Amino acid sequence: DAKTTQPPSMDCAEGRAANLPCNHSTISGNEYVYWYRQIHSQGPQYIIHGLKNNETNEMASLIITEDRKSSTLILPHATLRDTAVYYCIVRVLTALDSNYQLIWGAGTKLIIKP
Amino acid sequence: DAGITQSPRHKVTETGTPVTLRCHQTENHRYMYWYRQDPGHGLRLIHYSYGVKDTDKGEVSDGYSVSRSKTEDFLLTLESATSSQTSVYFCAIRPGTGGDTGELFFGEGSRLTVL
Numbered sequence: 001d002a003k004t005t006q007p008p009s010m011d012c013a014e015g016r017a018a019n020l021p022c023n024h025s026t027i028s029g030n031e032y033v034y035w036y037r038q039i040h041s042q043g044p045q046y047i048i049h050g051l052k053n054n055e056t057n058e059m060a061s062l063i064i065t066e067d068r069k070s071s072t073l074i075l076p077h078a079t080l081r082d083t084a085v086y087y088c089i090v091r092v093l094t095a096l097d098s099n100y101q102l103i104w105g106a107g108t109k110l111i112i113k114p
Numbered sequence: 115d116a117g118i119t120q121s122p123r124h125k126v127t128e129t130g131t132p133v134t135l136r137c138h139q140t141e142n143h144r145y146m147y148w149y150r151q152d153p154g155h156g157l158r159l160i161h162y163s164y165g166v167k168d169t170d171k172g173e174v175s176d177g178y179s180v181s182r183s184k185t186e187d188f189l190l191t192l193e194s195a196t197s198s199q200t201s202v203y204f205c206a207i208r209p210g211t212g213g214d215t216g217e218l219f220f221g222e223g224s225r226l227t228v229l
Binding site: 032034036041042044046089091099101102106107 | 215217220
């Protein structure tokens with residue numbers, strides 16, 4: 001079962017910041033939050049991840065609340081090419097060989113409007 | 115380009131026939147994964163591999179088997195395809211070595227239709 005909850009869809013105007021929320025109230029202390037996006041029917045693309053500190057890279061920023069029960073992905077200047085389904089994912093360790101599993105939810109369909 | 119090739123990209127088959135999907139990587143990464151994606155859903159893990167001949171089940175493994183006889187190839191087999199296995203299948207890889215952030219690199223997907 002998915003460990004995250006996201007709104008099914010959102011709109012954002014081109015050039016504005018897109019803020020995508022995610023709830024993960026049952027997350028454990030050693031579980032990371034990952035964000036991926038999927039443009040049309042292509043393979044998913046990694047965006048960013050974090051544990052408890054805020055993170056920023058060339059694509060986006062990730063803000064994680066202090067209690068770690070929710071997070072927000074921020075695309076600072078959305079373009080039409082950012083239209084995609086965005087997945088907030090919890091990474092859990094498996095018992096075997098310190099492998100990871102990504103537990104995916106249904107994602108948020110973000111539509112950037114001109 | 116993460117050096118991942120899935121084949122075939124599209125396949126239509128009939129119920130009861132065997133199907134094998136191939137994932138090939140050029141990066142020599144340790145971990146390989148097979149996911150399925152159904153309309154309106156995120157990805158669900160079928161099987162994964164953490165080395166040659168080392169595989170384990172994911173959350174939706176029933177009806178599927180895998181093999182990894184070489185580092186670069188990870189095969190997903192449906193022994194007797196059913197209509198419920200109509201889906202888009204994604205292969206993913208992860209380095210599993212120093213500097214590994216846990217990021218997965220995905221292939222372009224294989225669309226399977228079982229009639």
